[in-house]
Amino acid sequence: xxxxxxxxxxxxxxxxxxxxxxxxxxxxxxxxxxxxxxxxxxxxxxxxxxxxxxxxxxxxxxxxxxxxxxxxxxxxxxxxxxxxxxxxxxxxxxxxxxxxxxxxxxxxxxxxxxxxxxxxxxxxxxxxxxxxxxxxxxxxxxxxx
Numbered sequence: 001x002x003x004x005x006x007x008x009x010x011x012x013x014x015x016x017x018x019x020x021x022x023x024x025x026x027x028x029x030x031x032x033x034x035x036x037x038x039x040x041x042x043x044x045x046x047x048x049x050x051x052x053x054x055x056x057x058x059x060x061x062x063x064x065x066x067x068x069x070x071x072x073x074x075x076x077x078x079x080x081x082x083x084x085x086x087x088x089x090x091x092x093x094x095x096x097x098x099x100x101x102x103x104x105x106x107x108x109x110x111x112x113x114x115x116x117x118x119x120x121x122x123x124x125x126x127x128x129x130x131x132x133x134x135x136x137x138x139x140x141x142x143x144x145x
Contacts, residue, residue, distance in 0.1 A: 004041040008034065084117045086110040093117045 011034050020027045080097035091112045099106055100120070108118035 004044060005038075008038045008041050011037065082118075084108070086113060086115055086117050088115040089113040 015027075015030060015034060020030055022028050022031060081094050082097045082100065083092050083094050085092055089110060089112050091110060093108065093110050095108055095118070099108075104120075106118065106120040107116055109115065110117050
């Protein structure tokens, strides 16, 4: 950006050195063009400064977000999670697999639409993947899935 400012300053110096004045129509035109170029160069400089500040701010936010993600996901690393697709809105719902081991009735609702995505009270038969045998699945996934 400094290069543009320097070039405009050079043009302003040329107009003064060549005695270009506001008296002639051409002189008025040249002086006004150079003034507009000077304003544009100043605006470019301001935009560059704001852009640099914005880049610094975004980098700072990115570092903070990375720290937060490491802190949050550090706690989740040891946990096994179950992902279920909601039969209504088709959003993925994730919950802790240890909830399936409890002997209590459990119903998991979709946080997006509120529909039930998992109900431990429902019993259903699930085909094992790989060998084609039917296994009695103690905890049934909602039949819409």
